[in-house]
Amino acid sequence: MSDGKQLTIHEAHRLLADRQVSSVELTRAALERIDKIEPSVRAVVTVTGEMAMEQARAADQRIASGNGNPLCGIPVLIKDVISTRGVRTTCSSKMLENYVPPYDATVMERLSGCGAVMVGKTNMDEFAMGSSTENSAFFVTHNPWDLGRVPGGSSGGSAAAVAAGEAIYALGSDTGGSIRQPASFCSVTGLKPTYGRVSRYGLVAFASSLDQIGPLTSDVTDAALVLNAISGFDRRDSTSVPLPVTDYTCGLNGDIKGLRLGVPGEYFVEGMQEEVIRAIQAAIARLEGLGAVIDWEVSLPSTPYALAVYYIIAPSEASANLARYDGVKYGFSYQDADSMWRAMEKTRQYGFGPEVKRRIMLGTYALSAGYYDAWYLKAQKVRTLIRREFDRAFESYDALITPTSPTVPFKIGEKVDDPLQMYLSDVCTLPINIAGLPAISIPAGFADGLPIGLQIIGKPFDEETILKIAHAYQQATDWHKMRPGI
Ligand code: GLN
Numbered sequence: 410m411s412d413g414k415q416l417t418i419h420e421a422h423r424l425l426a427d428r429q430v431s432s433v434e435l436t437r438a439a440l441e442r443i444d445k446i447e448p449s450v451r452a453v454v455t456v457t458g459e460m461a462m463e464q465a466r467a468a469d470q471r472i473a474s475g476n477g478n479p480l481c482g483i484p485v486l487i488k489d490v491i492s493t494r495g496v497r498t499t500c501s502s503k504m505l506e507n508y509v510p511p512y513d514a515t516v517m518e519r520l521s522g523c524g525a526v527m528v529g530k531t532n533m534d535e536f537a538m539g540s541s542t543e544n545s546a547f548f549v550t551h552n553p554w555d556l557g558r559v560p561g562g563s564s565g566g567s568a569a570a571v572a573a574g575e576a577i578y579a580l581g582s583d584t585g586g587s588i589r590q591p592a593s594f595c596s597v598t599g600l601k602p603t604y605g606r607v608s609r610y611g612l613v614a615f616a617s618s619l620d621q622i623g624p625l626t627s628d629v630t631d632a633a634l635v636l637n638a639i640s641g642f643d644r645r646d647s648t649s650v651p652l653p654v655t656d657y658t659c660g661l662n663g664d665i666k667g668l669r670l671g672v673p674g675e676y677f678v679e680g681m682q683e684e685v686i687r688a689i690q691a692a693i694a695r696l697e698g699l700g701a702v703i704d705w706e707v708s709l710p711s712t713p714y715a716l717a718v719y720y721i722i723a724p725s726e727a728s729a730n731l732a733r734y735d736g737v738k739y740g741f742s743y744q745d746a747d748s749m750w751r752a753m754e755k756t757r758q759y760g761f762g763p764e765v766k767r768r769i770m771l772g773t774y775a776l777s778a779g780y781y782d783a784w785y786l787k788a789q790k791v792r793t794l795i796r797r798e799f800d801r802a803f804e805s806y807d808a809l810i811t812p813t814s815p816t817v818p819f820k821i822g823e824k825v826d827d828p829l830q831m832y833l834s835d836v837c838t839l840p841i842n843i844a845g846l847p848a849i850s851i852p853a854g855f856a857d858g859l860p861i862g863l864q865i866i867g868k869p870f871d872e873e874t875i876l877k878i879a880h881a882y883q884q885a886t887d888w889h890k891m892r893p894g895i
Contacts, residue, residue, distance in 0.1 A: 415574040415892060418631040422479045425472055432472065432482030432526060435577075436465035439484035439528050443575045446895065452550045452560070452570040454489050455497050456529040464526040471524050479634045481524030486576040488567050489530040490537055491622065492611035493517055496527075500613050501545035502535045504760035505740040514611020515646065516580060516622050516639045523638050528576055531566030535762045536731065537587055537615045539563050540834035543825050544764045551821070552594060553893040554860060558818040561591030561834075567625045568595040573895055578626045578635060582612055584619045585719050586813075586838025589850035592625055593813035593862025596852040598879070598889060599625045600632045601838075603870045604845035605650035607636075608643030616726035617648075619719075619842040628889050629851065629880040633657035636872060652870055660873045661880040666700030668807045668878065675712035676811035676837050684856030689812045692853040692863045692882065696810070699881050707802060707809065711795045715840035718795065720832060721775050721788035722843070727765075728772030734760060767828065796844040803868045808875055811837050813850040813862035837864060847872045851879045852888035 416424070416435075424430040440458050447453055461484065468482035487493060490500050492510035494517070499505045513521070520527070534544035542550040542565035550565045552558040553573040560569035564581030568591035571579050581588040583601040592599025600623045607622045614620060624635035637658070642651040672693060677686060697703045736742040736756030743755035761769070775784040802809060814834060824831045841848045846866055853863035863882070867875035883889050 415627065416577055417627045418479060418483055418577055418634050421483050421577055425482050426477065432465040432468040433462065435482065436461050436484050436526050436528065439576050443528065446573050446575055449556055449895070450551050450553055450569055450573050451548050452531055452566040452573065452575060453486065453529045454499055454501060454532050454547060454566065457496055457527055460496070461526050461528045468524045468526055476524060478523045480520065480638055482526060483578070484526045484528045484576045485520065486529050486531050486567060486570045486579040487517070487527055488533055488564050488579070488581045490533060490582050490613045491516060491580060492613065493527065493530065496530065498530065498613070500536045501533045501547055502760065502762070502765070503546045503741060504734050508740045512611065515608035515643045517611065519639050531564070531570055531579060533566055534563035535765050536613070536727070537563040537582055537584055538727070538764050538768055540586070540590055540831050541824065542566060543821065544762060546762050549821055552818045553895045554596065554858060555818065558820050558859070559594065561594030561814070561818065563587040564625065565591045568592050568597055568599065571595070571597045571625050571627065572893055574892070578624055578631055580622055581625050582620055582622050583842065584615050585723060585842050586835035588623045588625060589813050589838050589848060589862065589864060590834060592850040594818040594860060596860035596888065596891065597625050597627060598629055598632050598849065598851050599623065600636065600849045600872070601841065601847060602636060602640060602872060603847040605648050606640045606847070606870065606872065608646040608649045610643055610645040614730040616723040617730065618726060619723060629876055629883050630658060630661060632849065633661060633876050650870070655873065657872060657876055660877040662877070663881045663884045665696065665878055665881045668701045668874070669704070669805065670696060670701045670878070671704045671707035671802055671806035671809045673707045673709045673712065673802070673809055673811060675709050678815055678836050681812065681815040682817065682856065685812050685815060685817065685861050688854035688856070688861040689863060693810055695885060696878065696882060699885060701878070704806065707806070709798045709802060711791065711798050712840055714791050715795055715843055716832060716836055718788045718791045718843055719839040720771065721784050722792065724768040724772035725775045725785050726772070728769045728776065731765065731769055764828070792843050795840055799844045799846060808878055809866040811864045811866065813837060813864040817856050817859035817861060841866055845869060847875055849875050849879050851882060852891070854888055
């Protein structure tokens, strides 16, 4: 965890188990790294140093008494949209700047049960709306590969922190690409599980039918280890699915011979950077070399509608979810108003940033009486078409392979004044949320020193296969081992 080599979870676990290092030492190293790197990267909103040291001491005791959990004693950073009992959870919004949840999200309970050590909460686009962290009400996170560029978003803080070694892994959330696109931009591994695989209880809601929590890690083995810990049925989330959770590390054996992989042409969108296309083609050829059977000519014709569908459904759900921020129930409350309505208006005027307001307005419009059928209902129908196309494709293929993002990380400020350009960052990732599928982004090369990510999309609840493919690729390549020289 020092400035030199950064440890993975499985490496750190080995060292802890062999007593070559203690959790207290790992945690102190993470906190020192945070101290040193934060002035330039700015990935972390809240550092929980004292609490972390306490958790580390407890973890060391557990390890001494033979606790073999692979996450025990290992420092993690949590996206600030996941509720943490007693620790401020801001969603990078002025609305929740001083909000301290009285309870833990289910994923936090599960991580604590494993003996994880939380070193802090990470920066994000406000309420997870954005692709660059530039919508954070607090500050912009910088990409550790090039400090003048964005780390992606909305889980940009989590991705940048893992890339820069501020923690060994992080949790993010993904509504339309918010784990995978920043993973691509920061050259780390990012997994969005199947909708329903991981409990959303305690995840501050953006768009409830799309949101899913997942890990950002240094490699695929780590992603599997974190998924083992956080997934599974939770009676407090009625959309979590009561399917058994397998050990996701079991299938990581490098053997992808005969797996059928489809490459949907629609994902190579207009305006996609040449270097991205070339890197993805090379990565696919690599998978072919490992024995996978590639079909380069898959078509998912409804793909071009996904962006429009997403930007109706996500804001509609957001407008309903964010109605709770009325100055009474949660967070910021404007006090100097002469009526209740005025207080609510002022609370929202000050508490929400421009992108959040834009989404609330879009969603309210799409759901309003005269327009509901034309917008929201139509979008839901197209959503079904998109999902069916994937179902059909998965009759012939074990997984689909695409780029994660059409571009390498862009410059800070480059897209802030053009929301549509910003929305296009997620063309390759949004359809997967619309269909509720699992997908992983893994490092697949660089263009002029800037990271490129490969996306592998799986059948519902078949995280095993995409992890297997991603792992086989990482066995055969070194992209994921490269680290920014920061
Ligand atoms: N960038 C997309 C948006 O702004 C996706 C965000 C997300 O996945 N949370 O909505």
